[in-house]
Amino acid sequence: MHWVSNGVVILLIAGSIWVARSVARSRFWRESAIELWRRRRLALVVVGVFVFIALLDSISWIGGARDGDNVAAFQPRTLIDRMVQPEAFKEASYSAPLASVAFYGGQPLRFPGAHLLGTDILGRDVVYRALKGVRVALLIGAFTSLIVIPIALLFGVTAGYFGRRIDDGVFFLMTVLASVPSLLLLIALIMVLGKGTLQVCIALGVTGWVHLCRIARGETLKLREADYVAAARALGVSDTRIILRHILPNIAHLVIITFALLFTGLVLAETILSYLGIGLDGSWGQMIDQARNELSRTPIIWWNLAAASVFLFALVLAVNTIADAMRDIADPRTRREGQ
Amino acid sequence: MSAPLLVVDQLAISFPAEAGRVRVVDRVGLSIAPGETLALVGESGCGKSITALAIMRLVPRPGRIETPSRISFDGRDLLSLPVTEMRSLRGGKIGMIFQEPMTSLNPVTTVGSQVLEAIVLHTKVSAGEARRRVIELFEMVGIPDPAMRVGAYPHQLSGGLKQRVMIAMAMAMRPRLLICDEPTTALDATIRAQILELIRNLAATTGTAVLIITHDFGVVNAVADRVAVMYAGQIVEEGTREELLGRPRHPYTQGLLRSIPRPEARGRRLEEIKGAVPRPGQWPAGCRFHTRCPVAFTGCYTEEPVCTRVSPTQAAWCHLVAEEARP
Numbered sequence: 001m002h003w004v005s006n007g008v009v010i011l012l013i014a015g016s017i018w019v020a021r022s023v024a025r026s027r028f029w030r031e032s033a034i035e036l037w038r039r040r041r042l043a044l045v046v047v048g049v050f051v052f053i054a055l056l057d058s059i060s061w062i063g064g065a066r067d068g069d070n071v072a073a074f075q076p077r078t079l080i081d082r083m084v085q086p087e088a089f090k091e092a093s094y095s096a097p098l099a100s101v102a103f104y105g106g107q108p109l110r111f112p113g114a115h116l117l118g119t120d121i122l123g124r125d126v127v128y129r130a131l132k133g134v135r136v137a138l139l140i141g142a143f144t145s146l147i148v149i150p151i152a153l154l155f156g157v158t159a160g161y162f163g164r165r166i167d168d169g170v171f172f173l174m175t176v177l178a179s180v181p182s183l184l185l186l187i188a189l190i191m192v193l194g195k196g197t198l199q200v201c202i203a204l205g206v207t208g209w210v211h212l213c214r215i216a217r218g219e220t221l222k223l224r225e226a227d228y229v230a231a232a233r234a235l236g237v238s239d240t241r242i243i244l245r246h247i248l249p250n251i252a253h254l255v256i257i258t259f260a261l262l263f264t265g266l267v268l269a270e271t272i273l274s275y276l277g278i279g280l281d282g283s284w285g286q287m288i289d290q291a292r293n294e295l296s297r298t299p300i301i302w303w304n305l306a307a308a309s310v311f312l313f314a315l316v317l318a319v320n321t322i323a324d325a326m327r328d329i330a331d332p333r334t335r336r337e338g339q
Numbered sequence: 340m341s342a343p344l345l346v347v348d349q350l351a352i353s354f355p356a357e358a359g360r361v362r363v364v365d366r367v368g369l370s371i372a373p374g375e376t377l378a379l380v381g382e383s384g385c386g387k388s389i390t391a392l393a394i395m396r397l398v399p400r401p402g403r404i405e406t407p408s409r410i411s412f413d414g415r416d417l418l419s420l421p422v423t424e425m426r427s428l429r430g431g432k433i434g435m436i437f438q439e440p441m442t443s444l445n446p447v448t449t450v451g452s453q454v455l456e457a458i459v460l461h462t463k464v465s466a467g468e469a470r471r472r473v474i475e476l477f478e479m480v481g482i483p484d485p486a487m488r489v490g491a492y493p494h495q496l497s498g499g500l501k502q503r504v505m506i507a508m509a510m511a512m513r514p515r516l517l518i519c520d521e522p523t524t525a526l527d528a529t530i531r532a533q534i535l536e537l538i539r540n541l542a543a544t545t546g547t548a549v550l551i552i553t554h555d556f557g558v559v560n561a562v563a564d565r566v567a568v569m570y571a572g573q574i575v576e577e578g579t580r581e582e583l584l585g586r587p588r589h590p591y592t593q594g595l596l597r598s599i600p601r602p603e604a605r606g607r608r609l610e611e612i613k614g615a616v617p618r619p620g621q622w623p624a625g626c627r628f629h630t631r632c633p634v635a636f637t638g639c640y641t642e643e644p645v646c647t648r649v650s651p652t653q654a655a656w657c658h659l660v661a662e663e664a665r666p
Contacts, residue, residue: 226442227439228444228446230397230437231443231444231505232445232456233397233429234395234397234437235429235430235456235460236426236427236428236429236460237426237430237460238426245448245456249445249447250445250446250447
C-alpha cells in the first residue's frame with residue numbers, strides 16, 4: 001500500500017502548486033488569501049505544520065532498517081520513522097517527560113532526558129506516537145469530507161431546487177438516517193465493511209452528510225426564490241447553470257464553515273470510535289483510549305492523555321478559526337473593503 | 340401599422356385555492372407592434388406582473404396557464420414551443436427587467452460577468468469579444484467608467500446603476516421585446532426619470548418593443564405609446580396614451596386619473612376610489628368593478644361587459660360606455 005500514499009503525496013503537492021498558481025492569478029482569491037494570512041497567521045502556521053508532518057509521514061519506502069530488526073526491515077518506513085528510529089529510540093516501559101530514570105523501578109534510561117513527553121507502557125516515545133497520529137487525523141477529516149460534501153450538495157441542492165418528488169425522496173432519506181442513532185449505525189457499518197482507513201471514512205461519510213444536506217437544501221429553497229434567480233431564468237439560463245452559477249456560489253460560505261465543523265467533528269468522532277475499539281490504528285483516539293487505565297494509577301500517568309489531547313485540541317481549534325475567517329472573507333457581503 | 344410583434348389572446352392564469360382553481364388573470368388580450376411601447380397599468384394584485392411572466396412562460400408553480408390562452412410572438416406560438424427553444428427566446432429575443440434592482444443581481448459575482456453570461460448563453464463569441472461587448476453595453480446604458488465597473492460587485496453600485504446593469508443584461512442580445520416589470524418603483528424620483536429616459540431612448544434607437552408594467556401614471560405619461568388598464572385580472576380599457584390620459588371612458592380609469600394629486604387641486608381633498616380590490620376567486624358577478632363603481636346600474640350587477648370600441652384605437656369593457664355608444 002505504501003506506493004499508493006507516495007502517489008497521493010505527489011498528487012497533493014502538484015495539486016497545491018496548481019491551486020496556489022490559480023489563486024495567485026485571480027485578484028479576488030489572491031486578496032482573499034492575503035487577508036486570511038493577515039487574520040489567522042498562527043492558526044495557518046499550526047495547520048501548515050500538521051500538514052507538513054502528515055506529508056513526511058506519508059512518504060515511505062522499504063529498507064534501511066537497522067541490523068537485526070527483522071520486522072522493520074520488510075515494512076515500508078516513512079520519513080518520520082527514519083528520523084526518529086522508533087525501533088531503537090525506546091525504553092523498557094513508562095518514563096516521565098524528560099526523566100532520566102524509569103518511572104517504575106528507577107533504573108537509568110537508555111536515552112535520559114531525551115523523551116520530551118515521556119514514554120508509554122511499551123517504552124515508545126510519546127512525541128513520536130502523537131506525531132504519527134497527525135496523519136491519521138488529517139486523513140479521516142479530509143477523506144471523509146471528500147465523500148460527504150459532494151453527496152450532501154448533490155442531494156441538498158437538487159432537493160431544494162427542484163422540490164416535489166426529489167425533495168420528498170431526499171427528505172425521507174435524511175429523516176431515516178437522522179432517526180437512527182448515528183453511533184449505532186457507524187458501529188454496524190464498520191462491522192459490515194471491516195476495519196481500515198477507507199472503511200471507517202465511508203462509514204463516517206454515510207452517517208455524516210445529513211447535516212450539510214439539510215443546510216444546503218434549506219438555503220437552496222430560499223435562493224430559488226431570489227430575484228436574481230428569477231432574472232437568470234428570464235435570461236434563458238438553464239436549471240443546471242443556475243445551480244452552478246447562482247446557487248452554489250451563494251452557499252459556498254456555508255459549505256466552508258460546515259466543512260470545518262465537519263472536519264473537526266470527524267476527527268473527534270474517530271476518537272470515540274477508538275474508545276469503542278473500532279477506530280484507526282495509531283490515532284490520537286487510541287492513545288486516549290489506552291490512557292484510560294493509566295489515569296487510575298498512582299502516581300498518575302498523564303502524559304499520554306495530555307499529548308494526544310493537546311495535539312487534537314490544536315488541530316481542531318486551528319481549523320475552526322481558519323474556517324471562521326474564511327467564511328467572512330469568502331462572502332463579499334461581509335467583506336471589508338480594501339484600503 | 341405593421342403586423343403586431345406580440346399578441347396575447349384570451350390569456351387565463353389559474354392558481355389553486357381552497358375551492359378549486361382560481362383564475363387570477365382571465366381573458367386578457369394585448370398586442371404590441373414592433374417599436375411600440377405599451378404600458379400595462381393597474382393596482383397591486385390585479386395580475387399585471389403574472390401576465391408578464393406568462394409571456395416569458397415563467398408562471399411559478401402551482402400557477403398554470405389555462406387552455407384557451409394564446410400567446411404568439413413574431414408569428415410563433417409561445418405556449419407550444421419546446422422548452423429549449425423557449426429558453427433561447429428568453430434573454431435572446433425577449434428581455435426582461437425587474438422591479439428590485441437591489442436583489443436582482445447575484446451578490447457573489449461581478450456585474451460584468453453576469454452581463455457576460457447573458458451574451459455567452461446565446462451566442463458563440465470569444466471571451467475577449469464578449470468582454471468588449473459588455474463594456475459597450477455598459478456605455479450604452481450610461482454607466483460611467485464602464486471598463487472599471489465590469490469588475491464591481493453589486494453591493495458596490497447604487498440602485499440606479501444596478502438597474503442600468505439589469506437593462507444592459509436584458510438588452511445584451513438586442514431583444515425584439517423588452518418587458519419591464521415596474522422598473523422604477525424601487526428608485527428615487529430623479530433616478531426614475533433617468534431610467535425612463537434611458538428605456539425610451541433605447542427603444543427608439545434599437546426599435547425594440549417595450550411592455551412596461553406600472554401603477555404610476557407618471558411613468559405612463561413619460562414612455563407609453565399605448566396604455567392598457569387592468570382591474571381584477573381583466574383588461575378594462577385600452578387606447579393610445581393621449582386617449583387614455585385625455586378622454587378616459589371607463590369609470591375605473593377615470594377614478595385612477597382623478598386620484599392623482601395635481602397642482603390646481605391643491606388644498607382640496609384628494610379623490611379616491613372607494614373600497615378595495617376584491618380578492619382573487621371572490622370576483623363579483625357581472626362587471627368586476629361594480630362594487631366600487633360610482634355609476635353602476637342594473638346591467639353591471641349581472642352581466643359581464645363586452646368590448647366597446649369608442650375609436651379605432653380605444654376600447655372599454657363597460658356597460659355604460661356601451662350604452663352611450665349605442666346609436
